[in-house]
Amino acid sequence: MPQISLYDTTVPVLVRALEQLQKILRKGEQWVKEQGKPDSTLLEARIAEDMHPLTFQVQSATNTVKDFLTHVGAADDTNLGDNEKTFRQLYDRIDKTIHLLRAAKKSNFVSADTQFTAQTWPYLDFTAAGYVQTYTLPNFFFHHTTAYDVLRAKGVPVGKNDFIGTQDVVKWKL
Template sequence: MSLSLYEVSVPVFIRALENLSAQLEKGRAFADERGIAHGELLDARLYEDMAPLTAQIQRASDTSKGMAVRIGQLDNVAMADDEDSFDALQQRIARTIAFLRAVPAEALNGREDAEVPLTVRGTMLNFTGRSYVLSFALPNFFFHVTTAYALLRHKGVPIGKLDFLGGYASAPAE
């Protein structure tokens, strides 16, 4: 049995976003326990020319939604990129997950060879559905999810690999 585009994307995105949500909650609790201003975590950057935590979450959201929109030819749910609190980021993650849960598998499956053009920084990239998911959307999504994790760890939030992976108790059944 082969894996479908839907199976290798939408459930993967949802699980990682749920794990990211839990990491953010640990970040909020850590800040509250230590008397750290929330902005210190939300505005954290690994290096001055990198985007802050808030933008990492926005880009993870955009990448996961964008995959479904581009391949499934679905209407996008616009989000303003104005989140400036843990609550607002949690709401964005929840809206993204709700959007992904509403994506029908048949919107993606069978579109492995569909053309998926994408302009990135003025350069037109041409993908197939398969190559877009595997070589662009998934790596880009996990770049931002991993960077968000690293920013929280960098600031001292007590999270680890199982927080990133979500633990084995939440692993999908085979």
């Protein structure tokens, strides 16, 4: 049986999830316009007072990808800025992150048993596989799901099919 690489188990999944995140954000932007509300209605929205707003959720999801590529994909550390205030800026940030993923070379990915220390909160020692399994994917999907939940809680008409993209699964390619 062929062995599946860290690249194969992450890059296509993350690209697709970011594309879906962008689509649900576009639905959110359309919704605020139809409702005659300012964009800040969603961009600054939170599920609970002690949680961060929608913009932070997108920034954190994309930062997780960027950090993953630095540690596991041997990519240069890219500063994404964390200063987005508009939907357009969030779309651009997601586009940059997708570009980083698509530019990643499978041959540059470290082996699953490579060890390193990463600042996850606090600094922790990982193998590359452990980092993907216990930090990258769970943290990415926490923030991705929280962004979706913020939109749902505010009344944006998005559902499970928007989140996972079942409507275009046949057409999708990395």
